[in-house]
Amino acid sequence: MNASVRVAQFALHLWVLGFVLTALPVANTLWVMPLAPQWVPPGPFPLLTHALGTWLPGVLGWPMAVGVLLLATLGLLGRLRWWGALLLWLGYMNLMQRAWMAGSGGQQLMANLLLWNVPLLAGARAGGVNNGVLAQLGWWMMRVQLLLAYGVTAVHKLGGTLWPAGSALGVVAGDEAFGPVALVQWPDLAHALTWALLCFQLLFPVLIWSRMLRMWLLAFGTVFHLGTALWMDIPEMGLAFVAAYGIWLPEEWAERLLDVGRRFRGSFYPAPRS
Secondary structure, X not given: OHHHHHHHHHHHHHHHHHHHHHHHHHHHHHHHOOOOOOOOOOOOOHHHHOHHHHOOOHHHHXXXXXXXXXXXXXXXXXXXXXXXXXXXXXXXXXXXXXXXXXXOHHHHHHHHHHHHHHHXXXXXXXXHOOOOHHHHHHHHHHHHHHHHHHHHHHXXXXXXXXXXXXXXXXXXXXXXOOXXXXXXXXXXXXXXXXXXXXXXXXXXXXXXXXXXXXXXHHHHHHHHHHHHHHHOOOHHHHHHHHHHHXXXXXXXXXXXXXXXXXXXXXXXXXXXXX
8 A cells, every 4th residue: 555655645745735825825814813713613632723723822823834834845755754744733723723714625634634644654664664553544544534525425415405306516507606607508417417426426435445446436536526626616625635536546556656756756856877
């Protein structure tokens, strides 16, 4: 599982880096003077994960954001230790809970993945091979997070009216804030896509175990989430799910991605001639 772990960790830290960097222009609104500083949602270890939203001054949001950026950069370079991953999770949790009104399911998914990245790094053995007991725990729990996200979402949608009726995407497309508005002119297509997405989320936790179907599922999900990132103006959520796919990549595909990364890096930093 070593190659898939490295791809997943790279994608995870890249998402955190991009998320915080794009949030910096509105950092004062999000982390210093949020819209509702009087209350933050409950969560684990509130004295640590909610400190910025309860008893720490909001002005500390800036240095905390800088700390998260630095730790995410170390993770991107593969130089983050388990204790640094723990600090990254704590900093990210405080920023997320401070700006809970601007949160999304993608941010929650990343919070869970960052948490389980701690034992994943703590269990890494010599040479960076993630095959210790703690690493196995972190690896499997990171996988389970994605399955739960899809399964719970699908069950929740089945309990409503728009998704089972096949009209959810048509309603969303009719809102000019989301779109695509052209989809309203094709109701049969909107119905088919609605049911296809519902089936995808419902069946993903089962079909992902098939090596024959896995890459097809991940490809379909990538198109779906990139579409929501583009049309629904929630790029952090769509990209969070795409980043989480790294932990489910087959080793051979993960190795191919790592080879591409090595070649890309080598084009900028060629090996010295002997």
